[in-house]
Amino acid sequence: MTVSADQIVQTAREWIGTPYRHQASVLGAGADCLGLVRGVWRTLYGREPEIVPAYSYDWSEVQGKERLWAAAARHLSEKEADAVSPGDLILFRMRKRAVAKHLGILVKLTPFPAFVHAYSGHGVVESMLTAPWRRRVVASFEFPGEVG
Template sequence: MKTVTRCEFVAEARAWIGTPYRHQGRLKGIGVDCIGLVIGVAREVGLFDLDVGAYDKRPDGTLQMRVEQYTTPKGLDEAQPGDLLLFHWDGMPTHVGILSEPLHLIHAFAVNRKVVEHRLDERWLAQIVGAYQIPGVV
């Protein structure tokens, strides 16, 4: 299995900052959604070439199952840069992002209409469902 460092993974994620938000998008600089960002970054660094598609804009309750299918859950206190954080809104896991450094997240956020990086404030921290390690990010 190919491996990349956490720094390499985060650096590639940062290269996507500013990419417009687009539901089911997968292209750097063109358009991407939250899971598309994770898939795109993993592809760019050569970790895997899988995808999940045909999902509705409205949450259908499958995001957590899909994330857990391809990653390893870990304690939030063990999360490191390059790990994924899963968030819930209104009680359902609906959003995923890449931890870039302690308390900072890179994600494709529909509200901002693009990929952004920002500090996780109390509101964001209260929405975290779990942390996950992508196989090959070491």
């Protein structure tokens, strides 16, 4: 079975309104940004590709390791920034010289780019990909096209 960009976008949008809960990944009950991506993955592909260990709010910052980036690269295909399209995963670095540790799913490009993400204090929301957000994007990835 093939997974389309439209299915990814639709599935991500189904999570809108889910409250923010650190380390959670349950539609309607709670999710953080990684939990949102995990939940979308489970819906589209079945079980998750790897077990996610417990993590703190400042995970991998002390070591300076790009763990989230490396995990995304293990399971998705990295894309050039100018080649992103709806359904792609986007990775953000929230502060200069910090590790990248926020994720979202691009849901539209026109007329204004937007993405779905779980954001502390807001829950799962659809946000415009404004200049402040675009400046923080460090990588983008394409979900696998095939199930299984």
